[in-house]
Each structure stands twice: as structure tokens, then as C-alpha cells.
Amino acid sequence: MYNGRTDPVEHVSHFNQRMAVHSKNEALMCKVFPSRLGPVAMRWFNGLGVGSIGSFKELTQAFRSRFIMCSRVPRPLDSLLSLSMREGETLKTYSNRYLEMFNEIDGDFDDIVIRTFKVGLPTKHGLRKSLTRKPVTNVCQLIDWIDKYKRVEEDQ
Incomplete structure (x- = not known):
């Protein structure tokens, strides 16, 4: 309707x-x-x-x-650049905010999306270290890694 x-x-x-x-x-x-x-x-x-x-x-x-x-106006790609994990924020909350913003951007920018997500994580975060050691090549892989780390975070 x-x-x-x-x-x-x-x-x-x-x-x-x-x-x-x-x-x-x-x-x-x-x-x-x-x-x-x-x-x-x-x-x-x-x-x-x-x-x-x-x-x-x-x-x-x-x-x-x-x-x-x-009419929905797509957000510019640089909207992702301002996002980072806040002090005390969980990976689940940060990734939800990030992916919600990502969904409002038109275009195929997987490499930039992956890099800006990683840079938004604290330097010592396990997921950031993991993404540095073994880079992912598309957003689906990134989401899989995020889900694995969210499960670990929830189990702690």
C-alpha cells in the first residue's frame, strides 16, 4: 500500500x-x-x-x-568513511549500522566497502587482524567473517 x-x-x-x-x-x-x-x-x-x-x-x-x-536518494559512498566502531560498541551493533548504510549506497564498491569496514574496527580487534592476514574479496565473504566473529563475541 x-x-x-x-x-x-x-x-x-x-x-x-x-x-x-x-x-x-x-x-x-x-x-x-x-x-x-x-x-x-x-x-x-x-x-x-x-x-x-x-x-x-x-x-x-x-x-x-x-x-x-x-524518492529515495542513494547515499554517497563516502558515508561509509565516517563510520567506525564506538567505544564499548559490540561487533553486532557496529556491523548492523555499517551494513544498513551500505544497503543505502548504489553501485558496486566491494573493495572500498571491505576496506572501510576494516578500518572502522579498533586496531586490536580480532576481526580486523583476521581481515588483514586473510583479506576477503567480496561483501558476502565479509559478512560471513563478521557472523563468525559475532558468534564468538556472543559466546563470551
């Missing part, structure tokens, strides 16, 4: 995925689209002039234009 506060591009994308088998039926797509709109967006939809929309593409473009201010 679109509440008027989330990313309209993501909403249209999810709608298109749900309706994939009907994507060639423009009339049906246009008729079903409002069923996923909350009160704010429904007021916008009801305010569209009769005959002002000629296709599903026009409908989604008008929708995106109206709710553009809610």
Missing part, C-alpha cells in the same frame, strides 16, 4: 512485479493500480482529470512526478 511517504519508484516497481503476468493489459494495470494507494495518494488519483491519462506508462510517470519528493 502506498502511503504517500515512501519511494514512488519502488512502489511502481513492486506493483509491476506483482502484476507481471498482466503487464500487456494496460487497461487492467490502470484499473488495479489505485487499489494499492493509501488515502493521500488516492486523493491525488481521484483528482486526475477525466481522459488526462492515456496509458499505464503515463499514469506511473504522473504518479512519480507527484510523489518525487519521497
Whole structure:
């Protein structure tokens, strides 16, 4: 359900995925689209002039234009540079903060992501030492290493 506060591009994308088998039926797509709109967006939809929309593409473009201010803006890569493990913070908390920020960045920067995560760890942290001795090559490997160290931390 679109509440008027989330990313309209993501909403249209999810709608298109749900309706994939009907994507060639423009009339049906246009008729079903409002069923996923909350009160704010429904007021916008009801305010569209009769005959002002000629296709599903026009409908989604008008929708995106109206709710553009809610679009998610990807964070810049340098957002990761300011993250580091705080005094007394657990690896679990730090890695969750870091990976949440990572998920808000568009692009493929595995090498930088891995390095900035490692640099954000205290110098004497076991995971940092481990990543220095045996570097990982992608974020999936990094997450595996983090999970191993989190389990050790939780067992202590």
C-alpha cells in the first residue's frame, strides 16, 4: 500500500512485479493500480482529470512526478568513511549500522566497502587482524567473517 511517504519508484516497481503476468493489459494495470494507494495518494488519483491519462506508462510517470519528493536518494559512498566502531560498541551493533548504510549506497564498491569496514574496527580487534592476514574479496565473504566473529563475541 502506498502511503504517500515512501519511494514512488519502488512502489511502481513492486506493483509491476506483482502484476507481471498482466503487464500487456494496460487497461487492467490502470484499473488495479489505485487499489494499492493509501488515502493521500488516492486523493491525488481521484483528482486526475477525466481522459488526462492515456496509458499505464503515463499514469506511473504522473504518479512519480507527484510523489518525487519521497524518492529515495542513494547515499554517497563516502558515508561509509565516517563510520567506525564506538567505544564499548559490540561487533553486532557496529556491523548492523555499517551494513544498513551500505544497503543505502548504489553501485558496486566491494573493495572500498571491505576496506572501510576494516578500518572502522579498533586496531586490536580480532576481526580486523583476521581481515588483514586473510583479506576477503567480496561483501558476502565479509559478512560471513563478521557472523563468525559475532558468534564468538556472543559466546563470551
